[in-house]
Amino acid sequence: MTSPSHQAPNSLEARDRRALVHGLTNLSLHLEVGPxxxxxxxxxxxxxxxxxxxxxxxxxxxxxxxxxxQQRLVDACAAQMSKLAYYHLTNHKAHPAVIELAEKLLEIAPVPMSHVWFANSGSEASDCAARLCWYYWNAVGKPEKRKFLSHEKAYHGNTIASASLSGVAYAHKGFNLPLEGFLHVRKPHFFEDAQEGETEAQFVARLLAELEARILSEGPDTIAAFFTEPVMAAGGVIVPPEGYFDGLQALLKKYDILLVADEVVTAFGRTGNMFGTTTMKLRPDLIVCAKGLTSAYIPMSALLINARIFDAMAEYSDRLGIFGLTMTYSGHPVSAAVALEAIAIYEDLxxxxxxxxxxxxxxxxxxxxxxxxxxxxxxxxxxxxxxxxxxxxxxxxxxxxxxxxxxxxxxxxxxxxxxxxxxxxxxxxxxxxxxxxxxxxxxxxxxxxxxxxxxxxxxxx
Ligand SMILES: Cc1ncc(COP(=O)(O)O)c(C=O)c1O
CATH class of the missing domain: 3.90.1150.10 (Aspartate Aminotransferase, domain 1)
Incomplete structure (x- = not known):
């Protein structure tokens, strides 16, 4: 970054500055300091x-x-590329690796789940989760349930919907986000947000009272879902206090609001269980996974969908004639083969x-x-x-x-x-x-x- 060889016009550093855009980076500063x-x-x-x-x-x-x-992941990738480098899942097509992976994810899911939808990144999977919440409420005749709740400082991704779900200013400022109807509530960060002398239990009670008041003021019939990470990673590694999720889930049940667990960071062993949902005692309707799914060796994300939502999706797509969500690389065989091997390693080790x-x-x-x-x-x-x-x-x-x-x-x-x-x-x-x-x-x-x-x-x- 500083040595003279890095300043040479043909150095990788100079070529980077001429050609690349970097995320979460001050772009002008990067033109000076390079990578x-x-x-x-x-x-x-x-x-x-x-x-x-x-x-x-x-x-x-x-x-x-x-x-x-991890040579096992490299070998799984190469073997799948040689055998079947690509196939898609539209119009009733499938391939063995993705079927096996869906079954495996349903087998290890922390709460009963019915079906799996695949995408390519955590952002896309969060985005699809929001889409499926809307699809679900339309399917069951409650189209006015359209708003989303999530935490301040949450990070759910950076596509237009997932950035709107995220509660961080950098994903919004300058980008005309968040979209209307994406609402953020106080983060469960005891160390930072507790009032003078407040106990953890009092803090939890205050947050839950605020949440209920917000649900009532927005109108429970207008709220589709609550998105939460089991442990808020990019917001500052925030572990919600004891009792918070119990109370939150009771409110969601009371007002018939879906729960989406964003396990992009926490799934596959990070928190001491295969899923953070288990560690934090969540009962989500949808679970978003990415990152550790393939241990980042190749992009892939997965959305685990419970029977309540899947059954409604199946019935509604019959009425509409089609389930219109599709992505070229949804369930990509090479990613699926790597994910299967990654899960095998999580289990073996x-x-x-x-x-x-x-x-x-x-x-x-x-x-x-x-x-x-x-x-x-x-x-x-x-x-x-x-x-x-x-x-x-x-x-x-x-x-x-x-x-x-x-x-x-x-x-x-x-x-x-x-x-x-x-x-x-x-x-x-x-x-x-x-x-x-x-x-x-x-x-x-x-x-x-x-x-x-x-x-x-x-x-x-
Ligand atoms: C909890 C959480 N959800 C979603 C995402 C978005 O995933 P991706 O960057 O793969 O789109 C991230 C990324 O850091 C994340 O931490």
Whole structure:
């Protein structure tokens, strides 16, 4: 990024700046500073163009759950490409890999599910989930149930509907979003949003009362569904407090509002169970999966649909003459073959149980190293998903002003020390590949610890 060879006109860095658009990036700044180019990966490690290695503490974008260099996935991909590189699912066609994958997902589903719809990314699958909610309510003669509820700071994707479901300003500003009828309610973030002296139970009761008031003011007959992540990842690794989801689900039942669980980050072992739905005791009508489904080796997402919705879809499509949702690559055989092999690996390596048992190593280790640091306010998480929230003062609790950029500084210092983590404001997100060893977790904690200590020392200078 800085050495003279990276400035040469024919360097990869210069070519990147001339040709590529990068997401979640200041594009003007990127034209100046260029990219860090990652060239290879093995296990939990990646190597950049200068030969420097980094512990991939974020699984890329919360996705490469089985780490790099999984030969079984490479072989499954090659074998399927040789046998049947492509087929589609329209007009009554199918192929073996996708049938087997749908059956497997229904077998491991955390609540009874009836059928599976496939797409190519988490955004698309969230988008399809919203479409299916509308289709369902039209099918059963309640077309006025059209609005969606989701949390502030939720992330459900970046297509027009899924960005509208997302509760983050960066997905909206400048893009004429969110669309009308996509409503956001307070996030269940006790550490950040609890009032002075409020207990967790009081906080939960307040949020649920606010939610019920919102449902009533909007009109329950106008609300199609509530979308939630079991643990809110990109919003800052927010683990909803005890009782929140029970109360939320009681309200949804009372007002006949569907529940969509966005398991794009949490499915396939991340939280200590195969699905976050189990960990957080959810009873969703639809479950969105992506990322870990193929361990990011190839794009694919899946939407698990319960019988209530599927039966209505089947009947309605008969009345309309067709189920009009289609995508060229829905259920792509190569992606399906890789997903089947990924699930086989999750099962063979007992990955969910592994995440559950390594929770203490990760969270306990972070607490031992950083729990008493004056700039660490909260360390939270579940399984192998953790957030370290940085504060300007613990007692009394004071958050940094955004212009300080403390979280970003910590992430940059971690990167200098060979560790990739993500700063979400001042929360450092940690989501390593699920095959990480205890030694590697300790290395991760040590490098992050050094980064926090160095950033804090800089504050004093
Ligand atoms: C919870 C959640 N839902 C949906 C998405 C969107 O998935 P994709 O980026 O594959 O479109 C993401 C991506 O980070 C996510 O974290």
């Amino acid at each position: 860090k180019i990652i060239e290879s990966g093995q296990g939990v490690w990646v190597t950049d163009g200068d030969g420097k290695t980094y512990l991939e503490g974020m699984s890329g974008l919360w996705c490469i759950s089985l780490g790099y260099g 007992e990955i969910p149980a592994r995440s559950a048992s390594l929770e203490t190593t990760l969270l306990g280790g972070l607490r031992a190293r950083l729990g008493n640091h004056p700039n660490v306010g909260d360390i939270r998480g579940v399984g192998l998903l953790a957030g370290v929230q940085l504060v300007s003062s613990r007692e009394p609790r004071r958050f940094f002003e955004p212009f300080v950029g403390f979280g970003a500084r910590v992430a940059a210092l971690a990167e200098e020390r060979g560790l990739f983590v993500r700063a979400i404001g001042d929360t450092i997100a940690i989501c390593p590949p699920l095959i990480i060893s205890e030694d590697e977790i300790e290395m991760l904690i040590d490098r992050l610890g050094q980064a926090v200590e160095t950033a804090a020392a800089e504050l004093d200078t």
